[in-house]
Amino acid sequence: MLRIGIVGCGLQAATIAGYLGIYGDEYEVVAVADYDFENARARMAQKKVRIADSCRFFHDAGKFIESVPKLDGIIIGTFCTFHTEVACQLEVLGVPLYIEKPVAISFEQVRRLYAAFRHSRVPLEVSLPMRLCPLTQRARKMMADGLVGPVRQVVGFEDTQGDVYFATWFRDAEKTGGMFLQKAVHDIDYMFYLAGGRPVEVCGMRAKVYYRGDKPYDLTCEHCSDAGTCPEGPMRTFREKGLAESVPDAAERLSWIFRGDEKTSGKHYCVRSKDIAIEDIGECIVRMDTGTHVAHSQNFIANFHACRRGARFCGDNATLEIDFHRSHLTLYSHRSGSVEHYDVDPGKLSHYGGDRELVADFLETMKTGKRARTDLIEGDGIMSTLTCLGARESADTSKFIAVSL
Incomplete structure (x- = not known):
């Protein structure tokens, strides 16, 4: 049984975790670090992730590292801002890591990451499925x-x-x-x-x-006075694009994030906001x-x-x-x-089918230590x-x- 940890349970991290059983391997997620427990649980449920009954949840990576049980691998799916920081923190645990792209968002970060893993014995697989x-x-x-x-x-x-x-x-x-x-x-x-x-x-x-536009950053279509004329608004989404059942339905779907037909608490904001x-x-x-x-x-x-x-x-x-x-x-x-x-x-x-190969490599790394084809260092990830x-x-x-x- 492979014991998996997740730090930052974003949609892609949950997707990869849900795929870990596609080759018939037994696994379970036993520890999760995420600032939003409810959303993390919802994403894992959506992706049919196998969660241990005793799975522990932590609010941050620091607590995760201090208290985490023995793991076979860790998936990093935080906001991109924290990819480098979290990977460098987790390196001390000595277990294989899987990190979402991009691995860094600044030159300072990418050089720090390279320095931390250049001679490390910890494999770091980068999510580059194409x-x-x-x-x-x-x-x-x-x-x-x-x-x-x-x-x-x-x-x-x-x-x-x-x-x-x-x-x-x-x-x-x-x-x-x-x-x-x-x-x-x-x-x-x-x-x-x-x-x-x-x-x-x-x-x-x-x-x-x-x-481009001058709308407030947190405006949604449901509360916009230009909803009837905006090129990206509900009227055109329904009438010209045919992507909703009615104008009110379009306004709702343009204002909220849906999982299938289920409306979540996440919002879609105005694409014409001035501060994007x-x-x-x-x-x-x-x-x-x-x-x-x-x-x-x-x-x-x-x-x-x-x-x-x-x-x-x-x-x-x-x-x-x-x-x-x-x-x-x-x-x-x-x-x-x-x-x-x-x-x-x-x-x-x-x-495009690339995720199944990424998962195959991560499973192989956890079982044998062999580095992935998209490894940060050896695979030019x-x-x-x-x-x-x-x-x-x-x-x-x-x-x-x-x-x-």
């Missing part, structure tokens, strides 16, 4: 077989709707570090993994151009030590069929396009002109966070930033 998902692994094999040849340029993209980021806690830049660290960190990681090499320097741009500090468009370009250029663009304005996520890898022999929304690979030969299509089944679990910190710094200073610890 690198391990079936689609990326199939692309990796095609590249290893020489179908693409040396990769010279990578152009990645994610266009997605931004309501969840601009209406919930993600809007707080002090908790998230901005959207390079929240979203691009995944894409940068799998693009580095497929392209090969290590990043040398990065430049970036970011701005908030769509989710995160960006809704951003780009970065990375120079690799191989000479390869890796570029990534993201926006949180697109909606419906305009949404997409993927990248094109241009090599000497062919260009390989990866499409995560369709779970599809397209190989364009530069030699014969042929075009080949590959559909790859992602399975039923989250993050730190590199995409470091690069995204550089992209943010570049965007704010208009300078190229060295990707260096």
Whole structure:
């Protein structure tokens, strides 16, 4: 029986904890540190986490460390602000750790984390599922077989709707570090993994151009005088987008966080609030030590069929396009002109099937000590966070930033 601890029982931490039994392993969560016991219990119930009858709850990581029973592994799912601090605190317990991304939200934090784990015997697996998902692994094999040849340029993209980021806690830049660290960190990681090499320097741009306004930070649609005309308001959500049963239903769903059909105590706030500090468009370009250029663009304005996520890898022999929304690979030969299509089944679990591989690695680490493929140090799990910190710094200073610890 694997004995699991959780520090910061966010939705992703609960998701991973709930997956620990997918390979038939016996486990139970025996200790949880979270400032909100009620929400922690609700998330674990939602994700069908196996909780020990004797599970102990603590209000903070300090009390958890002082009193925690013997554990086989710990999942860290706090707000991003505390990822580094908590990981460094837990290192003294000597048990395998699993940490949500980004591992840090400042250069000071990422260097502190690196120093703490560089020579540590404690494995620290980073939640970077896109690198391990079936689609990326199939692309990796095609590249290893020489179908693409040396990769010279990578152009990645994610266009997605931004309501969840601009209406919930993600809007707080002090908790998230901005959207390079929240979203691009995944894409940068799998693009580095497929392209090969290590990043040398990065430049970036970011701005908030769509989710702008002068509304109070804590305003909800239910109490807004512009609810009938706002592009993101209940009238248009119901009448134009068809995403609710009525205008009152739309107003309620835009104002509160739901788990399925159950309304929770969490709120959705106005996406046009004046004090939202995160960006809704951003780009970065990375120079690799191989000479390869890796570029990534993201926006949180697109909606419906305009949404997409993927990248094109241009090599000497062919260009390989990866499409995560369709779970599809397209190989364009530069030699014969042929075009080949590959559909790859992602399975039923989250993050395009990558989470099942993360869980497999964490289970193996807890049983044998073998480090995960996305380990902070041995698996370069730190590199995409470091690069995204550089992209943010570049965007704010208009300078190229060295990707260096």
